[in-house]
Amino acid sequence: MKGKSTNRMGRSKKSMVTVKLLVDNERNRIVFAESDKDFIDILFSFLTMPVATIVRLVGKESKESDLGCMDxxxxxxxxxxIMHLQSETCKNMLTHPTSASEEECKNLAVVIDDTEITRYYRCRTYQCSTHNHRLITTVKNAKCRCEGPMIEEVPKCSRVATDDAADGVFVKGSHKFMISDDLKISVLSTRACLSLFKKLGISEGIALEERVVYVNDVVVLHLLKQSLLSKTPLSDVFLPERGKGDQVDLEPKVLAPGEREMTTGGEKMCMKLQQRKSNKVSHAKDQEDCVTFLAILLGSVTELLCSNMKNVLNTYGKKISIKLLRRKSKEKVVYAEVGEDFINLLFSFLTFPLGSIAKFFNGHTSMGCVDKLYKSVGNLKDHMKSDQCKALLLDPKLPPYFGCKNQLLRISEVAPFQPLISYCHRCFVVGTAPDFGKCPHGRETVQLRAMNPVHLDGKIKSGGFVKGPTRFMVTDDLHVEPLSVIAGISIVNRFNLPMSDLKEQFVNVGEEEALNLLKASLLSQTALSDAFLTVENEALQ
Known part of the structure; x- marks a missing residue:
């Protein structure tokens, strides 16, 4: 059959899938799409993708993902x-995070995630692997405790069942499904169609047209982006005549007022800052202003080391203290001065699967059609392949060692792969991996121990990706760099901010504040202001 290939998992997969569309020509919109399990699996796989993967993939087509401050x-x-990270591996873990569902998603009919599948390596020496250190790692050529290279690949048996060809990756059986323009998925039925017609105000006199489209990797990538930004991703992608479609340029559809309420203030702020940038930056009014600003910028070293910058425990656990440099006249943050714990929190957002974010907010993320897609999994519980597949979408986990020790927003990790290896020298040489018990020659087996890729030397220095103690500065749009007085002055001068309009404010970030920051970072270009100052004002009112 045309368009078929075989992926690394050995399963025959198609390079595209066929989808039927019912188009309302009078209003230039898609009423719903009709498809089988393959297209539904592709849509559901969006929930397993880490944020960094989405930013990277969409950025290849449109330079930016338009996903709040995530770019x-x-x-x-x-x-x-690299000197600010625990190891070179950390940067790759953050920019190319693996998905805990990578084995399942490699079996999709159309694959868009180009992240390399995880491979495992052991020491090449028999004595070390079977008797001494018995280590396994995901980093090829990592240095073993014996100083030798971890270079011998260890095969991993797939956990994905392939015995029933009628089942998909997440969805079972050969049912047909209908997908509304806002990505609400249900089993195809006359009752469901009539209900949707009534909801959309479709009467007998309206001209409806059936179209057949072929969905390849480019179209899936466009659907991914629009599902995060628009309430009508199907129409945006498949009806380019709408003018602002995403089929070629991936331009986001403008949402109705209120859909991204946290963005409104950020957009206004950006416009005003751009206007200021067009003006000539004036010199400091006088030396007194400069001295005042430097005092604000540097703060008191003693104060940074005392209780204001220490972690405070409450009923939810740890809190992180940060210092904001903000404007007095407007509720806007210029930048924040933070420690490595806050940076670990920010960087961890990039590793969060989309489904985990939806779970944090109980299916109310305000991100395009993510909420409808997330809730559809629960509505189709009887049509999911297994409870495990359902959990992969509704409660995605992080891969091993991707979590931070003092993380404010907890996501469980998958247990690391720690296979059995035989004491038998003959099996060791040929690479035989016994499943359990004894090898074919009667020798006993031993379990290998996984190495933490963040700390390959085995010395745990801190519970995150970033080294500490270190001070960083974070701008309102989440640009992160090491703390610098010159950089701080440049930011103030760039926006032509009067020194007298600046003041410090300390904020304790706990679980609730971290959730506000996560949501703001996905929806707004002014995440710090929206997360910390907007909430503060609402509390005062």
Missing amino acids: MLYKSVKDLD
Whole structure:
């Protein structure tokens, strides 16, 4: 059959899938799409993708993902000097995070995630692997405790069942499904169609046209972006005559007022800052202003080391204290001065699967059609392949060692792969991996121990990706760089801010504040202001 290939998992997959569309020509919109399990699996797979993967994939087509401040945060990780990270591996873990569902998603009919599948390596020496250190790692050529290279690949048996060809990756059986323009998915039925017609105000006199489209990797990528930004992603992608479609340029559809309420203030702020940038930057009014600003910028070293910058425990656990440099006249943050714990929190956002974010907010993320897609999984519980597949979408986990020790927003990790290896020298040489018990020659087996890729030397220095103690500065759009007085002055001068309009404010960030920051970073270009100052004002009112 045309368009078929075989992926690395050995399963025959198609390079595209066929989808039927019912188009309302009078209103130039898609009423619904009709498809089988393959297209539904592709849509559901969006929930398993880490944020950094989405930013990277969409950025290849449109330079930016338009996903709040995530583009800037992603760029900050790429630009950050390795000296500020625990290891070189950390940068790759943050910019190319693996998905805990990578084995399942490699079996999709159309694959858009180009992240390399995880491979495992052991020491090449028999004595070390079977008797001494018995280590396994995901980093090829990592240095073993014996100083030798971890270079011998260890095969991993797939956990994905392939015995029933009628089942998909997440969805079972050969049912047909209907997908509304806002990505609400249900089993195809006359009752469901009539209900949708009534909801959309479709009467007998309206001309409806059936179209057949072929969905390849480019179209899936466009659907991914529009599902995050628009309430009508199907129409945006498949009806380019709408003018602002995403089929070629991936331009986001403008949402109705209120859909991204947190963005409104950020957009206004950006416009005003751009206007200021067009003006000539004036010199400091006098030396007194400069001295005042430097005092604000540097603060008191003693104060930074005392209780204001220490972690405070409450009923939810740890809190992180940060210092904001903000404007007095407007509720806007210029930048924040933070420690490595806050940077670990920000960077961890890039590793969060989309489904985990939806779970944090109980299916109310305000991100395009993510909420409808997330809730559809629960509505189709009887048509999911297994409870495990359902959990992969509704409660995605992080891969092993991707979590931070003092993380404010907890996501469980998958247990690391720690296979059995035989004491038998003959099996060791040929690479035989016994499943359990004894090898074919009667020798016993031993379990290998996984190495933490963040700390390959085995010395745990801190519970995150970033080294500490270190001070960083974070701008309102989540640009991260090491703390610098000159950089701080440049930001103030760039926006032509009067020194007398600046003041410090300390904020304790706990679980609730971290959730506000996560949501703001996905929806707004002014995440710090929206997360910390907007909430503060609402509390005062």
